[in-house]
Amino acid sequence: MSQVLIIGASRGIGLELARQCRAAGEQVVATARSDAGPAALEALGAKALRIDVADTASASGLAWQIDGYQFNAVWIVAGAYGPDHQGLQTPTEAEFDQVMHTNVLGPMRVLPQLLDALAPDARLALISSRMGAIGTRTHSYGWLYRASKAAANSVLKDASLQLQGRATCISFHPGWVRTDMGGPDADIDVQTSVAGMRGVLARATSADNGAFFDYLGQALAW
Ligand SMILES: NC(=O)c1ccc[n+]([C@@H]2O[C@H](COP(=O)([O-])OP(=O)(O)OC[C@H]3O[C@@H](n4cnc5c(N)ncnc54)[C@H](OP(=O)(O)O)[C@@H]3O)[C@@H](O)[C@H]2O)c1
Structure with missing residues (x-):
């Protein structure tokens, strides 16, 4: 049975990942931080x-809790949008820390703890965002979130280089998804986003290591 780890699964994309993986008969270990999540x-x-x-x-308690697992797939989903800046408003230190600690320091805390818990040829997905892309950017709203996802993409790329030959690491844009973060006017429902990403990750080969894909498998520019 395939073993799957999902970091940040109390609601939204993470919870739907847990639901679809369980429906597919996979063994799921998933994290939450709220009382209701577990x-x-x-x-x-x-x-x-x-x-x-x-x-x-x-966060440092992850390694011992996953001791003995050999995950075939890992999804790092936890994320925060932070302040809804439309212009160049300076975030408060608390806003900066919340977004950067969740979206950047979070993966940097999780990834090193996974090294002994990856099955051979494991797949590792970081849920990033198209908003982190710099080269194709045409809007500037949400600049703190954008900066955090650009940094998260850098973290994923470095992980892909470190794990070359051991795992296939992919950064995902999940689409604009109707969750608490995406809001009710978003383009797609969470089932579509997650089914798409699961398919892309399942079909990924070692040649895709270090790629940035959307939920349909389209390659995105960094
Ligand atoms: N929805 C979109 O349109 C969209 C688009 C692009 C990228 N994304 C990315 O997709 C991921 C999931 O987003 P979503 O739409 O599912 O958002 P969501 O509904 O707001 O859910 C966010 C998830 O992250 C968890 N989380 C937040 N801070 C955390 C922390 N410090 N430690 C552990 N877990 C934490 C939340 O847990 P709690 O319940 O405890 O708060 C929740 O499970 C995020 O990384 C987001 O940036 C979403």
């Missing part, structure tokens, strides 16, 4: 862990 995951038949990627002590 119950929703356990109801799906997943093993729930409590991890706050923005909290040093909590």
